[in-house]
Amino acid sequence: MDIGAQASAFLVDYSPYLLILSWTILGIGVAQNLVYALQLPAAWAELRERSQAEDSESAFQLLISDVAMPISLVVPGYNEEATIVESVRSMLSLRYPDLEIIVVNDGSKDGTLQALIDAFQLQPVTRAHEEAVKHQPIRQVYGSSMYARLLVVDKHNGGKSDAINAGINLSRNPLFCVVDADSLLEIESLLSSVRPFMEDPRHMIAVGGTIRVLNGCVVKNGQVIQSGLPRKFLPLVQYMEYIRAYLMARLAWSRWGILTLISGAFGIFRRSVAVEVGGFTHGTVGEDYELIVKMHKHMRNQDRVYSLRYVPEPVCWTEAPETLKVLSNQRKRWQRGALEVFFRHRDMLLNPRYGKVGMLGFLNNLIIDVLGPIAEVLGYILMPLFWIAGVFSFDFFLAYVALFFAFGVFISVCSLILEELELRRVPRASDLALLLGVAIVENFGYRQLTNVWRIIGWWEFLRGKTSWGTMTRKGFGPKPGSEAAMTITPKNA
Known part of the structure; x- marks a missing residue:
């Protein structure tokens, strides 16, 4: 019996099981898309109710008031020589009444520390602090002779x-904000981010x-x-x-009270709970x-009332990978x-003890993060083969493709429309047309590639891999000889 005949016999013998597998793949896809479909109207409602896009007067009043909660800006960095100085300059220019900036050099092997010392005239200082949470030993703490609110930890x-x-x-304030060293905050981003803490000072934790x-x-x-669109694909x-991940997904989860992820590149946390x-x-x-x-779990276990929120207006700009190698490592x-x-x-999954986070949030994570990439990649490979082999009809295959x-495509386009209607971050019509094209094209090749990377991530997880991988940065500082558009005034000027 040749290979073709053996394959045909296999399909005939196991066609009921293969059909069950096909329906399972389709079912996971339906569950994923049902979540996305529910997120769109929820995100729109949350934007309409809480948008600060045109509320500049409130931001100004907060700036000049004495009720703004003090914030410690924590900036972890490892081998960030290309971006660290410009990033810290960005943070020093932030509009906020009571802010300290703590840059933590995590044993960098490049010139990160020296770049900071040279740029901000750092000198060793003594800083009393409690060992509230565990970390590797500190070698030295530096203060700046130019900026009193800047502290650098080596x-x-x-x-x-x-x-x-x-x-x-080392922070001394009730709130701390984590910002990646390769990122830039918009000048009023902290004013927008801290407002939920002002509106709900007893219960807001992040x-x-x-x-x-x-x-x-x-x-x-x-x-x-x-601002402008990237020039590379x-x-x-x-x-x-x-746009899709932040504007749609996190707005919806925030509205439903089951936000389980705040990006480590830009988030504000209540220090005591952390x-x-x-x-x-x-x-x-x-x-x-x-x-x-951990915060959700801790607060639910103690039966404490608490809130978390996502706010779309405060923006943190970060450099995205431009090569497949770096992007694949990230994903x-x-x-x-x-x-x-x-x-x-x-143990939180479908556990009533943890309320909506356990019953809905973790169920979503099971569908999207755990089962999603496996179902999608299997679907890419098996569904065309099963249709050709006659395991199911063309109508079934067409339903899967749709x-x-x-x-x-529909979800991506709707996310773009939602952003343009409410936030208007893309000013040019030509840029909107380009993004519309990207929203379509990404579903034919790019999405499949990212799911392959996620499957590799699954394999690395099973093998126990814990390393971060390499994240190469080009840097965003001004070129030598260029004029600075803004001036940061030192404390002794």
């Missing part, structure tokens, strides 16, 4: 979560802001002076992804996701982080 390498924990220990792609923007003196398609849960967990690449889940790491947190806290491709 410590032994322990990973991002370890570096953030060191910043938490607030997340929006992450946007910096590639294609003009940066001078630590600020984005002209990979950052451009990530621009569209970020300390109660032990700070950021070591040995995980999903430390931001892990912290929020595999994200997948590993999601799996680490899900399985570490799997579900995974046409609906994907």
Whole structure:
């Protein structure tokens, strides 16, 4: 019997089981898209109710008031020589009445520390602090002779979560904000982010802001002076992804009270609660996701009333990967982080003890993060083969294609429309047309590639891989000889 005949016999013998597998793949896809379909109206309602897009007067009143809660800005960095100085300059220019900036050099092997010393005239200082959460030993603490609110911590390498924990220990304010060293905050981003804490001072424990792609923007003196779309395809398609992930998904979860992820690139946390849960967990690449889940779990176990919120207006700009190698490392790491947190806290899944977070939030994570990539990749491979072999009809195959491709295009386009109607972050019609094209094209090749990377991330998780991988940065500082668009006034000027 030849191979073709053996394959045909196999399909005949096992066709009932293959049909069950096909329906399972289709069912997971239906569940995913049902979640997306429900998120769209919820995100729209949340934007209409809470938008601060045109509320500049409130931001100004908060700026000049004495009720704004003091914030410690914690900036963990490892080998960030290309971006660290410009990033810190951006933070020094933020409009906020009571702010300290704590940069934590996590044992960098490049010139990160020296760049900071040279740029801000750092000198060793003594800083009394409590060991509230665990981290690797601190080698030296530096203060700036130019900026009184800037503190730089040099410590032994322990990973991002370890570096953030060191910043938490040295912080002296009730709130701390974590910002990646390769990112830039908009000048009024903290004013927008802190407002939920002002509106609900007793119960608000964490607030997340929006992450946007910096590639294609003009940066001078630590600020984005002209926004623009990336010129390369990979950052451009990530621009569209970020719109969908932040504007649609997190707005919806915030409205439903089951937000389980605040990006480690830009989030504000109540220090006391973060300390109660032990700070950021070591040995995980999903430390931001892990912290929020620990906070939910801790507050529910203690029967304490609490709130978390996502606010779309405060923007943090970050450099997106421009090569397949770097992007694949990032996506595999994200997948590993999601799996680490899900399985570490799997007791929350469908557990009434944890309310909507356990019953809905973790169920969503099971569908999207755990089963989603497996179902999609199996579908790409098996569904065409099963149709050709006659396991199911052409109508079934057409339903599958419509579900995974046409609906994907629909969700991306609706997310773009939602952003344009409410936030108007893309000023030119030509840019909107380009993003519309990207929203369509990304579903035919790019989406499939990212799911393959997620499957590899699954395999790395099973093997116990914990490393971050390489994230190469081009840097966004002004070129030598260029004029700075803004001037930061030193304390002694």
